Amino acid sequence: MTTMLQEPRAVAAPVTADDVRRGELAAFLRSRRERVSPEQAGLPRGPRRRTPGLRREEVAHLAAVGVTWYTWLExxxxxxxxxxxxxxxxRALQLDRSERSHLFALANAVDPVPENDCPGVSADLRMMLEQLEPFPACVQNSRYDLLAYNRTYSVLLGDLDRLPxxxxxxMWLAFTNAEVRATLCDLEETTRAMAARFRASMADHLGEPAWERFLAKLLAASPEFRxxxxxxxxxxxxxxxxxxxxxxxxxxLRFNFTGLWTGPHPGGRMLTLTPADQATRERLDRLSALARSGGV
Incomplete structure (x- = not known):
């Protein structure tokens, strides 16, 4: 009996996470390209158009990239x-903010024009801040921008409404504003901890222009922060x-801090300062009354 030897079969290379990501990116680009009409992109339709939406060469032209390179991407x-x-x-595909974020995530790239971490504060959140009186409370994004606050929080730090x-x-107030710094009983411990938390947050935003500009501004303004x-x-x-x-x-006034995320983390966060002892609770009532009367 003659034994037939079979040729060894080639083993397919395993599919990697990068392969999956590139495949998703290609499919996403094709779907978005087919959605945009020539008229929407400011291009003539021309005769005998069979492609739904834009052609690859039209996207490449609008984005000022090579046709071959864009084809490889798809x-x-x-x-x-x-x-x-x-x-x-x-921009060529007229992506909205969610689509743009998805594009950069699939490409494993940092968006040079990122979305604000917390673009707005809803009326419901503002109502919650008011109802928390006399407890100081605010909403801030992951870069520590103050997006909203109640009266007691404002007067606790002086008068935030007076500031641009x-x-x-x-972060800026704790390191550069003399009036706010004067309210911090443990100034060095507090600012050191804030710098450490800011560095931890910064790791998620490396290369983002808004964060880099703010960091440079802090480094230039505060020797302590440096x-x-x-x-x-x-x-x-x-x-x-x-x-x-x-x-x-x-x-x-002695406070415990409680932070509640108002959306996906990292993002908007509502920060509430609750009294750590009875004396603080009583003084908060007085502070809130002064704020309502305009006496502060």
Whole structure:
């Protein structure tokens, strides 16, 4: 009996996470391209058009990239793509904010024009802040911008409404505003911890222009921040905290901080300061009454 030897079969390479991501990116680009009509893109339709939406060469033209390169992108080829090119493609395909975020996530790239971490504060959240009186409360994004706050929180730090919007940031106030710094009983411990939490948050936003500009602004304005930043200390933003404030009208106030995320983390967060002792509870009532009367 003659034994037939079979040729060994080639073993297919395993599918990697990058393969899956490139495939999803290619399918997403094709679906978005087919959705945009030539008229929407400001292009003539021309005769004998069979392709739904835009052609590949039209997207490449609108994004100012090579046709072959864009074709490879839609074919899930393993090629490098810069954030600037992705930005141009997103504009050519008229992607909305959610679609744009999805595009950059699939490309494993950092968006050079990222969405605000917490673009707005709803009327319901503002109502909650008011109902928390006399407890100080605010809503801030992951960069510590103050997006909304109640009366007691404002007067606790002086008068936030007097400040221009670009200065209403907890990090900026703690390191550069003399009036706010005077309210912090444990100034060095508090600012050091804030710098450590900011560094931990910054890791999720490396390369984002808004974060990089704010970091540069802090480094230029505060020698104290530069010193803490050079230590590379990190602390979780959710770490429990007890903080004491000193107010000229009512005296020392000791608070426990509670942070509640208002959406996906990292994003908007509602921060509530609750009294750590009975004396603080009584002084908060006085502070809130002064705020309502305009006496602070």
């Amino acid at each position: 074919q899930a080829r393993d090629i490098k793509v810069s954030p600037q090119v992705l930005d141009a493609i997103a 919007p670009e200065e209403r940031n907890c 010193m803490f930043w050079a230590r590379h200390e990190v602390a979780p933003i959710t770490s429990p905290r007890l903080r004491s404030h000193r107010h000229p009208a009512v005296g020392e």
